[in-house]
Amino acid sequence: MAETPKPPAQATIEWPPAERRRLIGQRISRLDGPAKASGRAKYSYDVNRPGMLHAKLVFSTQARARITAIDTSVAEKMPGVRAIHLILQPGAEVRWVGQEILALAADTEEQARDAARAVQIRYEPLPHFVADVPPEQAGADRLQQLREQTEGDPEAGFQQADVILEGEYGCPVITHCCLEAHGQVTEWNEDNLTVWASTQNVSGLAPQFAQGLQAAGIPVQASQVRVLTPVMGGGFGSKFAADTWGVACAALARKAGRSVKLMLERDQELLAAGGRPSMYARVRVGAKRDGILTAWSSESWGTGGPSTAGTPNLPYVIGAARNPLLPKRSRHTAVFTDIGPARAWRAPNHPQMCLITMCALDDLAAKLQMDPLDFFLKNLQFTERPDVYREELLKAADLIGWRQKWRPREEALRAKGPVKRGLGLSLHTWGGRGHNSNCLVTLHPDGSVEVALGSQDLGTGTRTVIGIVAAETLGLPLEAVTVKIGSNEYPPSGASGGSTTVGGVSSSTRDAATNALNQLLAKVAPALGVPAEQLEAREGRIQVKDDPSRSLTWKQACARLGTTPITATGRTRAELISSGVGGVQMAEVSVDVETGIVRVEKMVAVQDCGLIMDLKTAESQCYGAMIMGICYALYEEKIMDALTGQCLNPDMEFYKLAGIGDIGELVVHMMTGPGYDERGVIGLGEPPVISPGAAISNAVANAIGVRVPYLPLTPDRVLAALEAKGGAV
Amino acid sequence: MQAFEYAEPKTLNEALGLLSSRWGETEVLAGGTDLLSLMKNYVATPKRVVNLKRIAELRGIAEDSEGLRIGALTTVQELLEDQHLARFPALTTAAEGITSPQIRNMGTVGGDLCQRPRCWYFRNGFGLLARDAQGRALVPEGDNRYHAILGNEGPAYFVSASSFGPPLIALGARVRIAGPSGTREIPVAEFFVIPRNENEREIALRPNEILTEVILPATARELHNATYEVRQREFLDWPLATASVALELRERQIRRASVVLGHVAPIPWPALSATALLEGKTLTEEIAAQAGEQAVAAARPLSKNRYKVQLARVAVKRALLAAAQGGA
Numbered sequence A: 001m002a003e004t005p006k007p008p009a010q011a012t013i014e015w016p017p018a019e020r021r022r023l024i025g026q027r028i029s030r031l032d033g034p035a036k037a038s039g040r041a042k043y044s045y046d047v048n049r050p051g052m053l054h055a056k057l058v059f060s061t062q063a064r065a066r067i068t069a070i071d072t073s074v075a076e077k078m079p080g081v082r083a084i085h086l087i088l089q090p091g092a093e094v095r096w097v098g099q100e101i102l103a104l105a106a107d108t109e110e111q112a113r114d115a116a117r118a119v120q121i122r123y124e125p126l127p128h129f130v131a132d133v134p135p136e137q138a139g140a141d142r143l144q145q146l147r148e149q150t151e152g153d154p155e156a157g158f159q160q161a162d163v164i165l166e167g168e169y170g171c172p173v174i175t176h177c178c179l180e181a182h183g184q185v186t187e188w189n190e191d192n193l194t195v196w197a198s199t200q201n202v203s204g205l206a207p208q209f210a211q212g213l214q215a216a217g218i219p220v221q222a223s224q225v226r227v228l229t230p231v232m233g234g235g236f237g238s239k240f241a242a243d244t245w246g247v248a249c250a251a252l253a254r255k256a257g258r259s260v261k262l263m264l265e266r267d268q269e270l271l272a273a274g275g276r277p278s279m280y281a282r283v284r285v286g287a288k289r290d291g292i293l294t295a296w297s298s299e300s301w302g303t304g305g306p307s308t309a310g311t312p313n314l315p316y317v318i319g320a321a322r323n324p325l326l327p328k329r330s331r332h333t334a335v336f337t338d339i340g341p342a343r344a345w346r347a348p349n350h351p352q353m354c355l356i357t358m359c360a361l362d363d364l365a366a367k368l369q370m371d372p373l374d375f376f377l378k379n380l381q382f383t384e385r386p387d388v389y390r391e392e393l394l395k396a397a398d399l400i401g402w403r404q405k406w407r408p409r410e411e412a413l414r415a416k417g418p419v420k421r422g423l424g425l426s427l428h429t430w431g432g433r434g435h436n437s438n439c440l441v442t443l444h445p446d447g448s449v450e451v452a453l454g455s456q457d458l459g460t461g462t463r464t465v466i467g468i469v470a471a472e473t474l475g476l477p478l479e480a481v482t483v484k485i486g487s488n489e490y491p492p493s494g495a496s497g498g499s500t501t502v503g504g505v506s507s508s509t510r511d512a513a514t515n516a517l518n519q520l521l522a523k524v525a526p527a528l529g530v531p532a533e534q535l536e537a538r539e540g541r542i543q544v545k546d547d548p549s550r551s552l553t554w555k556q557a558c559a560r561l562g563t564t565p566i567t568a569t570g571r572t573r574a575e576l577i578s579s580g581v582g583g584v585q586m587a588e589v590s591v592d593v594e595t596g597i598v599r600v601e602k603m604v605a606v607q608d609c610g611l612i613m614d615l616k617t618a619e620s621q622c623y624g625a626m627i628m629g630i631c632y633a634l635y636e637e638k639i640m641d642a643l644t645g646q647c648l649n650p651d652m653e654f655y656k657l658a659g660i661g662d663i664g665e666l667v668v669h670m671m672t673g674p675g676y677d678e679r680g681v682i683g684l685g686e687p688p689v690i691s692p693g694a695a696i697s698n699a700v701a702n703a704i705g706v707r708v709p710y711l712p713l714t715p716d717r718v719l720a721a722l723e724a725k726g727g728a729v
Numbered sequence B: 001m002q003a004f005e006y007a008e009p010k011t012l013n014e015a016l017g018l019l020s021s022r023w024g025e026t027e028v029l030a031g032g033t034d035l036l037s038l039m040k041n042y043v044a045t046p047k048r049v050v051n052l053k054r055i056a057e058l059r060g061i062a063e064d065s066e067g068l069r070i071g072a073l074t075t076v077q078e079l080l081e082d083q084h085l086a087r088f089p090a091l092t093t094a095a096e097g098i099t100s101p102q103i104r105n106m107g108t109v110g111g112d113l114c115q116r117p118r119c120w121y122f123r124n125g126f127g128l129l130a131r132d133a134q135g136r137a138l139v140p141e142g143d144n145r146y147h148a149i150l151g152n153e154g155p156a157y158f159v160s161a162s163s164f165g166p167p168l169i170a171l172g173a174r175v176r177i178a179g180p181s182g183t184r185e186i187p188v189a190e191f192f193v194i195p196r197n198e199n200e201r202e203i204a205l206r207p208n209e210i211l212t213e214v215i216l217p218a219t220a221r222e223l224h225n226a227t228y229e230v231r232q233r234e235f236l237d238w239p240l241a242t243a244s245v246a247l248e249l250r251e252r253q254i255r256r257a258s259v260v261l262g263h264v265a266p267i268p269w270p271a272l273s274a275t276a277l278l279e280g281k282t283l284t285e286e287i288a289a290q291a292g293e294q295a296v297a298a299a300r301p302l303s304k305n306r307y308k309v310q311l312a313r314v315a316v317k318r319a320l321l322a323a324a325q326g327g328a
């Protein structure tokens, strides 16, 4: 593309005011919806290259052991086998079942699988530890105390309390369950590598591949690595890295001189592609009789496998404010286990912290004999955004019928029949400031428009949002804009993590499209006889502001470019974005107290995220998050066998997820309009997945009159809680 | 999947001639919904797979003087759609419980009865009796949340996977089995057995036999019958406990009863003492609850599956109440 001189970036830039928005904030279907629904969209998993080989991983069958020998002699001679790449060498220690040891490539997937099984690995077993237990039940060498933090005077706070609640809460290790497995197809062309990767990090992957391959003795530079991810089947925080399998795939392709596909199998996904750390806590929390909190203290722990997985910040949301300060003390201990590595999981640590905090507070409300809605409303001064939460709580209450339906715990249990109903609520927060993004907009003389960013659409609607912003800015219909993402040949854009994408790409696109438009306006101003500042792009025309009679069609305007397209770049603009959202969710459940089976009847999500770009994809994020939340609230758990160190459910049969019939009615309400829109764009991918566990757990406690302390809320746990209470059973 | 020889015989005799007399060497393929995953996970590594689907005589549902004959290759979906089955809610409820249309369309009645246990130690390569390399039984000390609460003295701790077993037993059904030296017929109740060692299976089939049909006796038509299944999810999920009951009622009085628990023992578990309690009684909610209590009186839960006792108890009660409500 020819370079044209660019005018300096606008001094200030803003979103169009509400009355001028045609696309922004509307419910717009995603651009790639039909392609995805019909199967025409090609995921990395679907990429098939001429002569492509298939690779499989050989992974550890031991939870902890030293590798004494790796014998590939039989596998090498098996039909179709073309190359073998060692990830670990003899002498290395494996630290979980499923750890990658080597990869091999063969002509067909079946041959690769057979050969992988024929690799002989000998181990010297070492003692393993896979139990998800409190620190006192783990060896001292398995512990690391991460933080002891005190703010204010919690002891004095507890002394002022009229009521003190003590409880234990927590949730186990779960996994990401991306629909598309981790992996990629790699292909060399001379010394240049192309990677079709299932990644959240198109612009950041090349250096990782280069580094990994250099370490494997294959000299290649980041500039020689092309990464392509036109569409992507979910990552949820687990797909930022090249990973051992990525490097191995490229190394195999190099050795074999053929392109290679290596996608993880479902069991490997569950074993090795990352888990969400568990978190448990013993909580003490005190309040005055009127419900106002006076102090918090918690001892928490959890396992992220071989790493610490970060320190939680407890209590969550309520107690985050500096003024007034809720006196608090918290301590966290990491327990190291041989269950496999942790990876960021949609809103790292937040769902766990939320569960612990909101369940303890809900129990305290019950002890105070208060309606939790009133109790939470009373304590909003301890949050960082009391007004937003108040508005959201009242809206959610309205949508679920809280005031009509809510009954105190004991009363719900007295309802006739074995099926009891209950309501629960929860609050959450998230940052979501846009990442660094660069965008290139090209306006062609024939009127066509291209917008290119090295970003990726994980399935969230990123592509559509980019198109909306460009089309809105240029006064064009959405179809007039071609969005090009999913390649590191486009201007670099941040990884999609931390709900940072929408802020990054929407502001960089607005910036670039504005810059491009200004060039075009300057070009056509003489023809319309006014200075460029008096022109605007509207409804497919360039016109004199407030005088549509003096105008050119978009095509006529672009035709004046002659043979040289306009190109303009843009970058993340701080004045278009912001950070910090609040959300409230409420759940209505039914519980069969004879079987312990919980059904979510209805969930309501009320969420703000500043200025919404596409209301439909924003709502979809909330629906998806609630579904994911129902899954982890009721079903999900990575189950480890203490004796053998094996994961017992590395499959979709006993690693359970919800089906359509398990989801219930979902209602989403996005906070928009004055007070929200002018904040600019804020990320949304993560916040709505934080509250479901707590809201559902609280609803179950309300239905059956007793807390089920840990997720998932399985029949055995529900029945045990009822029995401990003196049982409705 | 290990490479194997594949055969597609067109007659039963041809098929029988292709089967080995030792377990593991050959496997019969019906819908493949279980066998294929066993093979993909290398739990089954047959040298030869014998596909039954071309054998016409194994298909179809027909009624004659003996009763209702259900060919082994009848799919779960065909079973659900057959009008004769309307009288057997105990069986159709079990079929509906397999909530995946894909599995209902492919899975067969014979395959359901012959499918292997879902014990996660078995499926992860520790053998049917789930022992480690030192011969230690893994289930009692391990994670046994889905394992047996009855008939679990060892060495078997898994639960029978078949949802059709309990209702068929309650209804007094028989299976017809073809082997190298002719055919035999046994009650479904005798079809399920508890293996004593790794070389045995959980069904009374010999390795070179084929299950050809299920026969529901004509008398079963008169029975009030029902199944209650406790599942955590609506979505395709294994029952945690089930109960199938069949009652011969006069007015509201129970003349004869049959109560069979599912997914709580290595075989479908006939709850004989519950049966005894019911006979001669008029079914009330209280009697149903007492029968549930009786049905689990002998249960000996393992470390993590005590909740299943309660689930089985409730399943019996609810199945009885449903049967009494439904017509015969």
Ligand SMILES: Cc1cc2nc3c(=O)[nH]c(=O)nc-3n(C[C@H](O)[C@H](O)[C@H](O)COP(=O)(O)OP(=O)(O)OC[C@H]3O[C@@H](n4cnc5c(N)ncnc54)[C@H](O)[C@@H]3O)c2cc1C
Pocket (backbone or CB within 6 Å): A653, B027, B028, B029, B030, B031, B032, B033, B034, B035, B036, B052, B072, B073, B097, B098, B103, B106, B107, B108, B109, B110, B111, B112, B113, B114, B115, B116, B161, B162, B163, B164, B205, B209, B210, B211, B212, B236, B237, B238, B239
């Ligand atoms: C997630 C999941 C949930 C499920 N839930 C349930 C459930 O709730 N209840 C339930 O009952 N089932 C359930 N199923 C199992 C399903 O019903 C069985 O897989 C199916 O019925 C097996 O039938 P098939 O024809 O596909 O058998 P195949 O897979 O073909 O065969 C299964 C086994 O039976 C043998 N076999 C098959 N037919 C014959 C025959 N005629 N003679 C001798 N041997 C034979 C095969 O050799 C093999 O060992 C579930 C399955 C899955 C994957």
